[in-house]
Amino acid sequence: MAYQASDYPPFAVTVDLVVLTVRDDALQALVVRRGSAPFEGRWALPGGFVQVEEDVAAAAERELAEETGLQLTDVHLEQLATYGDPRRDPRMRVVSVAHLALAADLPTPVAGSDAADARWRPVDALLGGSRRLAFDHDRILRDGVERARAKLEYTPLAASFCGEPFTVGELRRVYEVVWGQPIDPRNFHRKVTGAPGFLVETGETTTRQGGRPAQLYRVGDATLLVPPLLRG
């Protein structure tokens, strides 16, 4: 069917955000408590309406800044998927473009949020417990976590969870937490330092993890990891 300029059905379009971080050795997501019906008092993913003259990507960026105070330079932000079930919002027809954001653990807890109550919660608790998120946000969160897990394998995205500069050990802990399994430190070190363009030495070292001083690194310009890091 061809586009027709007149008489099209009206939709509301929103963005929802799956904001992930690694905190206290757990993968955590940002959730906000809803202050009004429907799902009043329940936890939900942060999000909001796309403005009339606003790009969808820009809306995601704006909402992220509003909820976390984070700029695009500090986080990785990408489109996740779009959720368009007619009954996903009981009030009206809403199509939501979900986005995935990966951030380093924030020194300050969720600054600049305009939601009454916003906090980090471990994804295992959010997805495993009996308490469900509002709307179809369980499904969106699940999809976001799955995407993040998959992308660690073949992209340098894990570094988005680390504050720069970081050590190889800190980076390894990110993989272990996100994948939920231990990784051999020796082999990990070799693979990750050997992947061209992944890590750039700063020349500095640190002993903040204890033990022998570790090299500090920043992320390189590689966009794809070759060979990929594989989950056992």
Add this chain to the structure above:
Amino acid sequence: MAYQASDYPPFAVTVDLVVLTVRDDALQALVVRRGSAPFEGRWALPGGFVQVEEDVAAAAERELAEETGLQLTDVHLEQLATYGDPRRDPRMRVVSVAHLALAADLPTPVAGSDAADARWRPVDALLGGSRRLAFDHDRILRDGVERARAKLEYTPLAASFCGEPFTVGELRRVYEVVWGQPIDPRNFHRKVTGAPGFLVETGETTTRQGGRPAQLYRVGDATLLVPPLLRG
């Protein structure tokens, strides 16, 4: 920002389809000629409006059936990405949820289409030529092709391009065409028959490719290829 039931900006929501097939040893996409402004006379991806009470996925399925006559049992259909630039349609604010469909070469050329002119065109010609598709459909097509290429590596999706049952040689030709590079037939045979759950023998054979009779296969129930087939 929390959802508010009143005073939300109105959008039109459409689905656009990147329908791919392998035909005449080339990766081809389905395009329709636009009969009205804007972009009148230009080629575009098939698509149309999502109806008020219709799921976005159902809309994609419906449009696919309208344009090609194909049912969901015959093709692979998945959401690709959403395109939401405020200026992507000069008439109004349209957010489009693009979908990717992979189909076997059709015996009949595009049956049941309600577009005046619909046809298969090699993606190389569509993306390489100076003639651009309508709207942002060049970008959408490019994203769809890239997704398809990537997914062949680690999913059994290549079989969606083959009519069942198929031979290993036919399957290999799909990979060669989509990736644009020759593959060693011997090693390919071993890898693909060795991947658990990918191929199921029918017990039948055929000589339709000439030479020694080849086993005929159907797709198995594997959803992930281990180990993945890699592009050189």
Add this chain to the structure above:
DNA sequence: CCAAAAGTGTTCTTACTACACCCATGG
């Protein structure tokens, strides 16, 4: 000195590549 984390070397095993070779059909 000891614990802890960083980093290197080595061995074993597995997977991929390249290519020799045989098989079963049609013409």
Add this chain to the structure above:
DNA sequence: CCATGGGTGTAGTAAGAACACTTTTGG
């Protein structure tokens, strides 16, 4: 008999897993 594609065997090589071992700090 020969051309054509189907299918198997095998040797060489690259990559990953497991783990012994050395290094450098803090306490």
